[in-house]
Amino acid sequence: MPLLLRYRRYMGLLVMGIIGALLLSNLIPDPSGRYIWRGGQKGPDALWIERAHGQLQRLAFYLQDNFGFRASLPLVRTAIRDWANSPENGLIYVGRYGQLLWAGQNAAAQSAGSLLRKEAVERFAALMMALQRELAPEGTKVVVALPPNAQSVDLEQLPEWQDRFPAQTTEYSMLLDELKVRGVTAVDLRAVLRASPDSRRYLANDTHWTNLSSVLSFNAIMRAAGHPDWQVNVSEVVGPRGPYILGDLARTLRRSPPLPDTNQSLRLKEAGLPSPFVFYGRHEAKAFNGHGVRYADHGPRVLIIGDSYTLNTWVRLFAYTPVAEAAWMHISKTTYGSCDFDFADVKRFKPDLLIVARAERVFPCLNGAWPDHLPSPD
Template sequence: MGILIMGILVALLLSNVVPDPLGRGIWRGGAKPDAGWFGRMHGQLQAAGLYLQDNFGFRATMPMARRELRALVHSPDTKNVYFGRNGQMFWSGQRAPEQSAGQLVRTGAVDRFVELMESLQSHLSPHGVKMVVALPPNTQSVDTENLPAWQDRVPPHTTEYTLMLQGLAKAGITAVDLRKVLRASPDARRYLPNDTHWTSLSAVLAFNATVAAAGHPDWQLDVKKVIGPLQPMLIGDLARTLRLTPPLPDLNYELRLPPGIKKEPDPALRLQHEARGFNGYVIRYRKEGPRVLVVGDSYTVDIWPALFGYTPVSEAGWMHFSRTTFGACDFDYADIYNFKPDLLIIARTERMFACLNGAWPAHLPSPD
């Protein structure tokens, strides 16, 4: 028996040095370009560890084997991903399906978000700051015709998004219903088929609606000039989660951004996010003109600040709405105040906008 146990342990240890047949051989991580020798060495060691983690020890194969086994016993395990009637993937994390259907309504958390927007406006408007709230909707709130057939049996109810808009209107805060904007899009699909995010076309349409609501209709972009043809893209995040080849191809519209864009750190945007790619930055376009700050997430991080290069804006900054990827309302108000924007855009995704657990920004007087 002891020999058998020892053999099993040795086999498990050796499996960690056997290349995974489903490993993709992709290197992740690495050091910053301006890192010193220690930072470069640390980045290389980190990248090597991630490479071994991704491509050895059957770490890619085991989840797929588990999925196939569950399918054989008619107990599919898709966790946070499910399929629409046309093969489109939908994300169910953060209870997005219930939220978009009005089955999940956290009135207190929505009220706190509205209260937060009121507080921001009351503190910033005396300094000449215009604020606009434009929340990217859940896929389920827009691509409704592609939802699974069982969704047809769920009766519609008032949603958190609708309650949020009603509260902001009552408080005199400018807000844009991006659900209506995207539903009116001429494109048959407004969100990527295998990803949680919107298409480049939807991002531009939402941008245009937001700057128009901010009082700058002349900043709206010519979609035909900014958006190019459909082209292949990297496999979507939802397909990567399931580790499968999706039924629909990964395609997105070419996004033609202004040339020479350079993201730079800004001393005003000090908040460190748990993911380095979500730390604040600024793009400087010209010496004179309005300053814009977008407080959002992955929907806007690489797109909206760059689109301002086509406008008279002098600087466009970006910062995350939270210190964590799935958090909300716990950013640092001091960063906004010190950046001194002329236009502030709040653009946290629908499924993560509600201020849960009493969250509130640092350096902003709390109502509690």
């Protein structure tokens, strides 16, 4: 009787072949590698041992990035899924007509209504009511307007497999109902953007909306805030579509996206002088620290509590209004955090209008989050 059955010999050869191929892959340059050196740089005043460690770190990153088919394997996986017409189950999936869609932070399930975090949504609504209760004696108007997920607006862009799931109540709709009951002014930006004259309201390869969508949303908020005269002239501010930088989703995809990157240009006035107001609350990313612009010595003051959707545009749009000072601050101490900003900054700024504009996919107040220096319901 042979020591090994025939099929076991073949299986052993197959296993050895796979192991050998894996070992060999560490010696063959990846055809999809970028072959750039990154990391490890040390300052000129660093010790020689620190500089040596940095060079070893750079070498490690180079080998990690460009050998072992680290870059090619995700592309092969994507090609197989495309061939099998299989819906993506990672952080990015492709819509019916080529738009890239983000699935991080449960965006797809949230927009479809299959995820409904009732307590977290109610806590966000309670937070908005608390802001209004604390600021109303000082004459502050609070308006809530959440930039929606692309999946909540560009319904015709959703992939065909999503047609099998019936529409359900979403967290966004639930929040609007809660705010209405609590007497807080809110704007349904889903409806505003669906009525846009442009059929593509979001960037083709990015998680964010187009410049036109941003301006239309701004105008809708001005109307809801009781300042229709503060709206900007869309034809004056928004220019034609043109090439746009590679979107954040396309950079993550690591392959050429189905659609080109385009966006409308913006024709904004020169920014005013930096506001002398200092925000004490700090964010994990320096670019997301609070800041403001001063346009006049006298007039209303506006504060936006939001995220990257409103970071660089809305403060500049107030240059077209009689607002004396416009400022922006992040709603959280971390990029994807929940509702833990410093309310002391808001109180010190004393806004006449407070706009809360957190992206739909991250607006729920998770894990009991609550702002610092604001009386908590707990």
